[in-house]
Amino acid sequence: MGNLYSVLKEKLNTIEVNGKKLYVAEGDTLLDDDQLKIYAEVREKENEARAAAKKADEQGFGTAKLEVSHGLIAMTKDGKVIRWRPGTVLSYRVVQSSFRSQQEYQMVVDNLKAATGDWERTCGVDFQHRADLDGLPGTDPAGCLFVVFLQEAGGSVIASSFFPSDPPDRRHMLIDPTYFTTSFDKVGVLRHELGHVLGFRHEHIRNDAPPVCPNEPLWDTQVLSVYDPKSVMHYFCGGVGSHDLQITDLDRKGARMVYGPPLAAAAMVE
């Protein structure tokens, strides 16, 4: 077994689920010891392949992909891309009583403000935080389009959201307690989850992504731009992706195909 296994075993965070120690890889992937060995082995082989390709490039006999591969992936239904109807205000409330402290609640409120603002500057969507409803008990949306709350998920996810096609009673954004300790950019995690809210699927499920990245069904998807390993919708897997989960130029291009330019920009033109 290579050195990476030992390094990961020492460095990765661990959680205990049903009495079993699990390693948390790539933010939201849980691995037992056997899986960690395989994971490390695959990563080492990929790193070796990348190093060999780089060396070949440096010696002038590298290869280049000539075909255009296809970035942001949208959900589809009956061949059409699914989106919120124009004019829909994506209102939300953050259930204050679900958080363990005022600081945690405030962090999520502030980070959601930053993340929703990033999407509003990217394409024609309008989020609205109904802070006046945050103090209501329970997880009912209370008239908002979706509701955000802390939910213990055993560390198996940092956060989890929903798609536009999900029924209205499933419009929940869950924040796991690990959100507050993750090494990923916390605003970035919410940018990613809000990307799902807008109907965008994971970037790493495309054929161009490293094989070690998790697969998902592709039957209800449409690619919107070229594969983007730095996409906000890409997990950190197989040595690609990013910890800050920024909205890239390709993400912007794809999002504008679905939602048009930012509403503030459109208002200025009018």
Added chain:
Amino acid sequence: MDRYETIIASIPGLARKLEAAGVDEWLDRQRTVTIEGQTFFLLGDRRATKAEAMLWFADERGLVGPEEMRAADAAQPLPSDVEGVEIDSRKGDK
């Protein structure tokens, strides 16, 4: 019956294939979260109902083809504030 239960029911023989392929044992191994009394399966950061999780399994094992899934899904209604639009991704930015 949710959208995904309807899809499973509308694809002939799929329920039987799922059972034969060991979907129940696979479901037992998945992580779950319970929200307002409803159990969801955590597939990456996706919270899936049992039927949706079963369709992921069916896709992964090749028990159903993409065309069959699309045809079965086409009849399912979208929420009233959501729409489907035709987008030609070859045309680029709007």
